Every structure is written in structure tokens, then in C-alpha cells.
Amino acid sequence: ASDDDEQASTLQKRQKERDQNVVAKHYDDRPEVGRSARKESPIYGLKSFNNWIKSVLMQKMAYPALTQSRSRRTLRANLTLAGRVLDIGCGKGGDLQKWRSARIKEYVGVDIAGVSVSQARERWRDWRGDKAERFDATFAQLDCYRHPLDAELPPKVFSEPFDVVTMQFCMHYAFETEAKVRMMLDNVTSYLRPGGRFIGTVPNSDILLNSLAEAQESDPNALSFGNEVYRIRFDQARGPLYGHRYMFFLEDAVEDVPEYVVYWEEFVSLASQYGLALLYKREFHEVYAEEAENPEFNALLKRMKVVDDDNNSAMDPAQWDAANVYLAFAFEKR
Ligand code: SAM
Numbered sequence: 297a298s299d300d301d302e303q304a305s306t307l308q309k310r311q312k313e314r315d316q317n318v319v320a321k322h323y324d325d326r327p328e329v330g331r332s333a334r335k336e337s338p339i340y341g342l343k344s345f346n347n348w349i350k351s352v353l354m355q356k357m358a359y360p361a362l363t364q365s366r367s368r369r370t371l372r373a374n375l376t377l378a379g380r381v382l383d384i385g386c387g388k389g390g391d392l393q394k395w396r397s398a399r400i401k402e403y404v405g406v407d408i409a410g411v412s413v414s415q416a417r418e419r420w421r422d423w424r425g426d427k428a429e430r431f432d433a434t435f436a437q438l439d440c441y442r443h444p445l446d447a448e449l450p451p452k453v454f455s456e457p458f459d460v461v462t463m464q465f466c467m468h469y470a471f472e473t474e475a476k477v478r479m480m481l482d483n484v485t486s487y488l489r490p491g492g493r494f495i496g497t498v499p500n501s502d503i504l505l506n507s508l509a510e511a512q513e514s515d516p517n518a519l520s521f522g523n524e525v526y527r528i529r530f531d532q533a534r535g536p537l538y539g540h541r542y543m544f545f546l547e548d549a550v551e552d553v554p555e556y557v558v559y560w561e562e563f564v565s566l567a568s569q570y571g572l573a574l575l576y577k578r579e580f581h582e583v584y585a586e587e588a589e590n591p592e593f594n595a596l597l598k599r600m601k602v603v604d605d606d607n608n609s610a611m612d613p614a615q616w617d618a619a620n621v622y623l624a625f626a627f628e629k630r
Pocket residue numbers: 319320323384385386387388389390391406407408409412438439440441442463464465466469
């Protein structure tokens with residue numbers, strides 16, 4: 297029996313390594329298309345909406361932690377850059393411009409996908425324009441769910457704490473094992489100052505499991521659900537708290553990449569062991585319902601082309617449905 301156990305555990309280990317490589321390779325293989333090509337995407341509306349959600353989350357939940365570190369004088373003048381941001385799973389640097397608008401002083405971006413990290417670095421380097429707006433940045437390739445940040449980042453990065461840690465559309469990849477989630481939480485909290493914020497976006501376990509239960513009402517053997525834009529396919533209907541795997545497909549974005557359910561209540565309780573207190577949790581549809589009328593965020597909706605001047609959505613119903621797979625969250629470090 298012990299031979300069998302050993303063999304099973306070796307097989308499991310190999311499966312996990314394959315999953316990890318699939319994730320890094322998937323993101324590295326996706327070409328960085330320019331802004332104009334992005335507009336051609338069949339899910340342009342959904343992508344813009346996701347970007348709008350991230351901007352709203354940053355402004356509502358991260359800005360307070362950034363401005364706390366700004367002196368009154370610089371706040372009044374709104375000139376000096378301030379605040380340090382750690383972006384775990386930074387990808388190709390899709391949020392760099394948003395952080396520039398936040399007038400941060402320093403940005404650190406890490407991601408498991410090496411090509412993506414290089415593209416993020418290039419994007420930052422290529423900025424011309426007003427030098428005063430260009431914040432310092434450090435980038436590194438790192439599996440942040442298996443290694444501590446200081447394994448790849450230079451010591452100078454840790455000489456001051458971070459005001460904000462951000463993890464956008466990437467935390468769920470850690471939920472393969474509890475050890476990975478703990479490593480991830482170590483990396484999130486070790487250098488986050490008390491009062492600092494941890495913000496992110498992640499698939500909503502309630503929506504995932506309720507949608508699967510609904511699919512099983514018409515077909516008890518069903519393991520998948522979705523529409524013409526996205527599809528989620530579980531290995532098993534009920535799974536362990538860590539390692540409950542499903543394959544995710546999103547048109548023109550993610551092709552059948554393995555992901556893991558983030559059991560939300562369990563996560564909040566684990567996060568509290570790391571000094572993180574939940575401040576904000578909203579489904580994407582709720583963010584829209586609460587914020588779309590706010591004049592500042594309404595103007596942003598239009599600028600980001602999520603809606604046109606008459607407030608008609610750029611998303612069809614299938615994209616709108618797909619959008620609500622995710623939730624936005626913010627924690628504060630106590
Ligand atoms: N945060 C970026 C954004 O919002 O545009 C990228 C999001 S992309 C959907 C998910 C990112 O998580 C990918 O760039 C992927 O390489 C990264 N990722 C997955 N597993 C990771 C790990 N173990 N360590 C660091 N990054 C990881």
C-alpha cells in the first residue's frame with residue numbers, strides 16, 4: 297500500500313507542476329496587443345468593465361491608504377508622488393497607468409510569468425511624458441505562492457513598508473493547497489504597514505457553486521456551466537477546501553486554465569490570522585449598481601467606453617453575465 301501511496305503522491309505532484317507551468321505559459325503566450333487591437337476584441341466591453349471595476353476599487357479602497365502617507369502640504373499641492381504599491385500577479389503591467397493616475401511614488405510588480413514581467417517592465421520604461429509623473433518601479437519573476445518575495449526582489453525594496461498590496465484576477469491560482477495560500481498571505485502581509493490595504497478581484501465561490509448546482513438541477517451529472525463567452529468545467533462537484541479545481545475558459549482571454557475555488561468564508565478567517573480585517577466585498581454587479589451613478593465613476597465609465605454617452609452598455613448579456621463571476625475585495629492590515 298505504501299508503494300501505491302508513493303506512486304499516487306508522485307502523480308499528484310506531477311499534475312500540480314503541470315498545472316503551474318500551464319498557468320505561466322498561458323499568460324506568457326498571450327501576445328501583448330496594443331490599445332487599438334484591444335478595441336477589436338469580441339469581449340472589449342467586458343475587458344473595459346473589468347478595468348473600470350479595478351479603477352473604482354483602487355480609488356475607493358487603496359487611495360485612502362496612499363494619501364495617509366502624504367503630508368498635508370503635498371496633498372494640498374497634489375504635486376509630490378507618494379505611496380508604495382506591491383502588485384502580486386502584475387502580468388503585463390495592465391494596471392501601471394492606473395497607479396500613475398494615483399500619483400504613487402513607487403511600484404513593485406511580481407509575476408510567475410517571465411515574458412509578462414519583461415513586458416510590464418518595458419511598458420514602464422517606455423513612458424515618456426512628464427518625468428515628475430514617472431514613479432520608481434522594480435519588477436521580478438517569482439512564483440509568489442511557493443517562495444517568499446525576498447527570494448527574487450532586492451533588499452532595497454523592503455527598506456520601507458508598502459501602503460497597498462494589490463492582487464487582480466490572480467489570487468485564486470494559490471488555492472491549490474493551504475500551504476500556497478499561507479505563502480501568498482505571508483507575502484501580502486509581511487511588508488504591508490499597519491493601516492495599509494490589501495485589494496483584489498477573485499472568482500466568487502458562491503456564484504460558482506450555485507451556478508453548478510443550478511446546472512445539476514436539469515442534469516444531475518453536469519459539471520459545467522457558462523454561456524457563449526465563458527465556460528467553467530469542474531473536475532468534481534464537491535471538492536476539498538483547497539484544491540477544488542475547475543478549468544476556466546473566457547473568450548479571447550483565458551483558454552482552459554486550471555483554477556481553484558476560493559472558499560470565501562474560510563479565506564477571510566485564514567486572512568485574519570495574518571492581521572487582515574475585511575473592509576469590503578462586492579460582486580461586480582453590485583459595484584456597478586452602487587457606483588455607476590456616482591458622477592466621478594460615471595464619467596470614468598464613459599471614458600473607458602464601458603457605456604456610451606447615452607449610458608448604453610458595450611457588453612451584451614452574455615458578457616454582463618460573465619462579469620459577475622468575480623468579486624472585488626479590500627482588507628486592512630491591523
Ligand atoms: N493582475 C493582472 C491584471 O489584472 O491585468 C494580470 C491578471 S492575469 C488574469 C493573472 C496573473 O496571475 C498572470 O499574469 C499569472 O502569470 C499570475 N500568476 C498566476 N500564478 C502566479 C504565481 N504563483 N505567482 C505569481 N503570479 C502568478
